[in-house]
Amino acid sequence: MLLTAQHIHFQLPPNRVLFDDLHFTLDKNDHAAITGDNGAGKSTLLKILAGILAPQSGTIIRNAPLYYVPQHFGQFNDRTVAQVLGIDAKIHALQAILNGDTQESHFDVLGDDWDIMERCEQLFARWNIAHIPLTTAFSQLSGGEKTRTFLAGSDLVAPAAILLDEPTNHLDKTARAQLYEWVDRSSKALLVVSHDRQLLELCHPIWELSNARMQVYGGNYSFYESKKAEEKAALQQQIAHAEKTLKEARAAQQQAFEKQQRENARGNKSRKEGGLPKILMNGRRDQAAKTTARQQEAHAEKVAGLQATLDAASSNDQVARIMKGHFATPPGHKGKILVQAEKLNYAHPGNEPLWPQPLDFIIKSGDRLAIAGNNGSGKSTLIKLITGKLPPQQGRLYVASFSSLVLDQDYSDIDRSKTVWQQAADNNEIKLPEGALNTMLVRFLFGPDTWSKSCSALSGGETLRLALCCMTLRSQSPDMIILDEPTNNLDLTNIQMLTQIFAAYQGTLVVVSHDARFLSETGVTETLQL
Numbered sequence: 001m002l003l004t005a006q007h008i009h010f011q012l013p014p015n016r017v018l019f020d021d022l023h024f025t026l027d028k029n030d031h032a033a034i035t036g037d038n039g040a041g042k043s044t045l046l047k048i049l050a051g052i053l054a055p056q057s058g059t060i061i062r063n064a065p066l067y068y069v070p071q072h073f074g075q076f077n078d079r080t081v082a083q084v085l086g087i088d089a090k091i092h093a094l095q096a097i098l099n100g101d102t103q104e105s106h107f108d109v110l111g112d113d114w115d116i117m118e119r120c121e122q123l124f125a126r127w128n129i130a131h132i133p134l135t136t137a138f139s140q141l142s143g144g145e146k147t148r149t150f151l152a153g154s155d156l157v158a159p160a161a162i163l164l165d166e167p168t169n170h171l172d173k174t175a176r177a178q179l180y181e182w183v184d185r186s187s188k189a190l191l192v193v194s195h196d197r198q199l200l201e202l203c204h205p206i207w208e209l210s211n212a213r214m215q216v217y218g219g220n221y222s223f224y225e226s227k228k229a230e231e232k233a234a235l236q237q238q239i240a241h242a243e244k245t246l247k248e249a250r251a252a253q254q255q256a257f258e259k260q261q262r263e264n265a266r267g268n269k270s271r272k273e274g275g276l277p278k279i280l281m282n283g284r285r286d287q288a289a290k291t292t293a294r295q296q297e298a299h300a301e302k303v304a305g306l307q308a309t310l311d312a313a314s315s316n317d318q319v320a321r322i323m324k325g326h327f328a329t330p331p332g333h334k335g336k337i338l339v340q341a342e343k344l345n346y347a348h349p350g351n352e353p354l355w356p357q358p359l360d361f362i363i364k365s366g367d368r369l370a371i372a373g374n375n376g377s378g379k380s381t382l383i384k385l386i387t388g389k390l391p392p393q394q395g396r397l398y399v400a401s402f403s404s405l406v407l408d409q410d411y412s413d414i415d416r417s418k419t420v421w422q423q424a425a426d427n428n429e430i431k432l433p434e435g436a437l438n439t440m441l442v443r444f445l446f447g448p449d450t451w452s453k454s455c456s457a458l459s460g461g462e463t464l465r466l467a468l469c470c471m472t473l474r475s476q477s478p479d480m481i482i483l484d485e486p487t488n489n490l491d492l493t494n495i496q497m498l499t500q501i502f503a504a505y506q507g508t509l510v511v512v513s514h515d516a517r518f519l520s521e522t523g524v525t526e527t528l529q530l
Contacts, residue, residue: 001025001063002161002189003049008058010044018044020212022058026161026191031183033192033203035224038460038491040209042193043071046165049191064160069150071165071193076146077139084138085153090116091134123152128175143170144375151179154188161189168196169488172374173514195492197221197517319465320500322443326472327505331403331479334366338402338480338508339386343395346381354378354530358395361528365402365479368509368523373530379512382530383482386510402479409488411467414455420466421451427470437473444469461494468501480508487515 003026011017018041026032034042047053049060050068082088090113093106110116124130127148132141141149147170154162168176176198183190183202192203200206200221208215208224217224343358355378363369363386371379384390385397387406406413415423424441432440441451444465458466483502487495495518502509502522513519 001027001061003063003066003191004059004061005049006059006061008045008048008055008060010041010048010053010056017212019209019214022214024207024214024216026189028160028189030205031186031190031192031203032205032207033194033200033221034207034209035193035195035200035492036209037493038489041212042209043165045209046163046191046193050163065157067154067157067159067162069147069154069162069164069167071169073138073143073146077137079138080134081132081136081138081141081149082134084149085120085134085156087116087120087134087156119156120152123155124149126155127152127178142375144172144175147171148175151182159188161191162186164190164192164194166194166196167192168194168199168514170375171514173372173516174374176514195487195490195495196515197492197495198515200224317497317500319444319468320497322472323468323501324504327477327501327507329477329506331365331477331507334364336365336400337362337398338365338400339363340398341392341395342397344385344392344397345394346378346385346390347393348381353394354381359528359530363480363508363510365508366506368525369511370519370524370527371510371512371530372527377530379530380484383484383510383512387482403475404480404482405471405474405478406482406484407467407471407486408484409486411463413470414458414463414467416454416456418455419452420446420455420458423455423466424469424473427473429474430476432473440469440473460489461491464490464494464498477505477507480510481505483509483511483513485512485514487513487518 005022005024008022009017009020022045034045036042044053046068048055050066051060051062052068076084080088082091089109090111093109094114094116096103096106097110120134121130124132129145129148129152132145132149138146138149147167151167167179171179176196180199180202183192183199190203192199194200194203202220204218204220204223206217206219206221206224208217217227219227340362341359343360345353345355345358347353359382371382373379381390383406385392386399387404388399413427415426418426420441424437424446428437438448438451442448446462446466446469455463455466481502486498490498495515499518499521502511509522509524511519511522511524
């Protein structure tokens with residue numbers, strides 16, 4: 001066992017428990033993954049395992065060197081690439097020796113790493129970052145370059161186990177494919193936090209962090225997904241059984257009440273004829289009523305508890321059903337030309353044109369198109385051109401009159417200075433009366449206690465739901481929906497919800513995404529490669 005966690009407890013102020021009494025081990029050949037909803041504590045747990053945070057109780061046993069690839073890199077922005085990789089002292093010592101400085105301390109620092117520069121060059125070339133000198137300020141790198149620098153560093157120090165926190169978040173399609181191959185062939189133990197389903201398919205076992213506990217699923221993502229579906233079906237059966245039991249208890253209570261009425265009538269007659277005392281008759285009646293009430297209360301609590309669990313698991317299914325109903329009507333006849341570009345190009349101030357080969361393409365009504373390209377290839381710029389937010393600088397761009405909605409990874413249409421209710425009201429272009437608007441918010445899981453909440457205080461999943469709610473308030477099944485990296489920063493539950501929604505949408509769908517499974521499951525059939 002390379003890594004063992006025993007009785008791990010951690011909570012956030014004031015008293016929010018992230019996990020309690022966790023036990024698990026990472027073995028030599030494991031390629032394990034931790035999944036769970038956003039906010040469950042996955043990244044925090046990884047930092048504890050890496051030794052960056054300490055558990056508030058419990059023990060972490062590390063039997064081999066670990067290497068940690070973080071999700072966020074801001075803490076490294078004051079360092080060079082060499083300093084981030086922890087090799088700056090060795091490089092300084094090597095350069096000093098090569099320049100004729102033979103102090104013994106330089107040899108002590110360098111050790112046997114005489115080939116440190118050659119190894120860096122080879123690894124940087126392998127991860128397609130050969131253009132980055134070791135003296136470069138880390139802050140100057142893109143997010144993808146920072147991730148690939150850390151991945152190159154993992155091969156440089158050769159640890160026994162590697163902890164990776166959302167490693168695909170900043171990677172484009174090419175870099176993701178390289179990461180998948182690296183994970184698949186790696187002989188090291190891996191522990192991955194990710195919502196990338198293609199990456200999770202390469203991992204097993206899957207550890208789900210939920211409600212401060214860890215549930216282990218002994219296979220890859222497909223196995224995990226099937227088991228979760230079985231659990232949900234079993235829970236529905238439990239609820240059905242509990243509701244049947246409650247119905248039977250209520251029927252028994254009614255029968256007992258009717259029986260008691262009959263006995264009371266006989267008791268009154270018996271007393272007149274010198275039978276049982278009234279106090280004894282009333283005592284028997286009261287005891288029977290209490291027993292029946294206790295049974296009914298216990299059954300009702302059981303149903304309520306099971307229903308709450310199912311509602312939590314099914315809440316996003318409800319939103320998906322609403323959205324699919326909203327998109328049920330096709331917005332127009334297929335085949336109409338919506339967008340046509342001829343020799344299209346654009347250059348940001350002071351830069352060369354984005355596309356070495358100007359773009360020629362047509363988007364017709366009913367198309368399901370992916371805009372693909374590496375980071376920096378101009379995907380978001382093209383969306384702004386299509387939606388009229390930028391004018392073309394070269395070539396011709398015809399855009400027909402059609403309704404469109406854009407959902408990007410930052411949910412830019414959500415005004416963080418407004419409350420939930422204000423945001424919904426300001427997007428109420430279909431003129432719902434106030435009561436119907438309130439009902440719509442509730443259907444998207446925003447109860448009255450959330451209406452005055454600032455949009456800036458919403459979680460990622462809540463912001464997504466509010467953005468979807470606003471979609472239904474702005475128009476009825478738009479002609480085109482544009483999704484710009486919609487699955488970035490979402491957990492698996494919300495990714496699955498988005499997949500259901502946009503797979504059912506019958507209009508024109510334009511998607512920018514590095515998530516190959518999302519593209520496949522939403523029915524994308526064409527690709528515009530930049």
